[in-house]
Amino acid sequence: MKILVAGKGGVGKTTIAALLSHIFSNHNYKVLALDTDSVPNLAQSLGIPIDKAFKITPLTKNVKLIEERTGAKPGEGWGVLFSLTPKVDDIVEKYGVKVKENLSLVVIGSIDVSKEGCLCPAIALAKAFLRHVFLKRKEVIIVDAEAGAEVFGRGLAEKFDLFLCVTEPTIKSLIISKKLIKMAKELGIKKTILVINKAANTLEAAKNYLKIFPERNVPYHIVRFDPALQEVEMKGLGVTGLSENSTIVHDVSLLFSKISKHAK
Numbered sequence: 001m002k003i004l005v006a007g008k009g010g011v012g013k014t015t016i017a018a019l020l021s022h023i024f025s026n027h028n029y030k031v032l033a034l035d036t037d038s039v040p041n042l043a044q045s046l047g048i049p050i051d052k053a054f055k056i057t058p059l060t061k062n063v064k065l066i067e068e069r070t071g072a073k074p075g076e077g078w079g080v081l082f083s084l085t086p087k088v089d090d091i092v093e094k095y096g097v098k099v100k101e102n103l104s105l106v107v108i109g110s111i112d113v114s115k116e117g118c119l120c121p122a123i124a125l126a127k128a129f130l131r132h133v134f135l136k137r138k139e140v141i142i143v144d145a146e147a148g149a150e151v152f153g154r155g156l157a158e159k160f161d162l163f164l165c166v167t168e169p170t171i172k173s174l175i176i177s178k179k180l181i182k183m184a185k186e187l188g189i190k191k192t193i194l195v196i197n198k199a200a201n202t203l204e205a206a207k208n209y210l211k212i213f214p215e216r217n218v219p220y221h222i223v224r225f226d227p228a229l230q231e232v233e234m235k236g237l238g239v240t241g242l243s244e245n246s247t248i249v250h251d252v253s254l255l256f257s258k259i260s261k262h263a264k
């Protein structure tokens, strides 16, 4: 199963992606978590110690690897010939980080062409790697996306089985999410769950959902606001620092139960 966790900035994408990755792997699924943020921080959220997390070089910033695999240095600009089919089948094993048994992470970096400037070798490598992962890897794939809509860039959206559109329970955030969901559908994403995160009041959250989605055509799942998250983050810890009894672990475990019914 391939899951895309996306949504607007700061809504809790990385937190949800990290928790789900752990919960899937705790249930004996093999999980490959992928970070495609230009400022990657899924490693910390997964609980990799800060000093180790900072040392991870995203694929799109690994100049040596990019040159070795594509035949061109990033930033060499137009006119340089580079391979659009670089070797990528060893990347998980060589450049992935083992978080724990059954859970690995590859920090890809941004695949946003508008941010990286052009169809440069870095993007070519990242996209080739993603295509390989989607085609060949058998793990549950969980992609923590960069904020916004660029993630649905051509040819990737339809590869996902599930889009978790993370949103806050505010009207503004829900309206943006509705737009993202529409876009994702047009691009061929098969199934969407709206994850209404940071809900201080679940009833109010559900009411707001009905205001913006009166057709009720998108299933939703509420994750409550949990102050414990800030406590662990203040200590520099990831989601592994949360207690099993915390509300966020409980709520994301329920989300896992819904998703895993369809997981391959």
Ligand SMILES: Nc1ncnc2c1ncn2[C@@H]1O[C@H](COP(=O)(O)OP(=O)(O)OP(=O)(O)O)[C@@H](O)[C@H]1O
Pocket (backbone or CB within 6 Å): 008, 009, 010, 011, 012, 013, 014, 015, 016, 037, 146, 147, 197, 198, 199, 223, 224, 225, 226, 227, 229, 230, 233, 248
């Ligand atoms: N359910 C929750 N309860 C309380 N705080 C939360 C919850 N979910 C996320 N947060 C907090 O919100 C902040 C943003 O979370 P996170 O980094 O996961 O968002 P994001 O969508 O990945 O952000 P970005 O767009 O920058 O990648 C963090 O400080 C996180 O601890």
Ligand SMILES: [Mg+2]
Pocket (backbone or CB within 6 Å): 013, 014, 015, 037, 041, 144
């Ligand atoms: Mg994030």
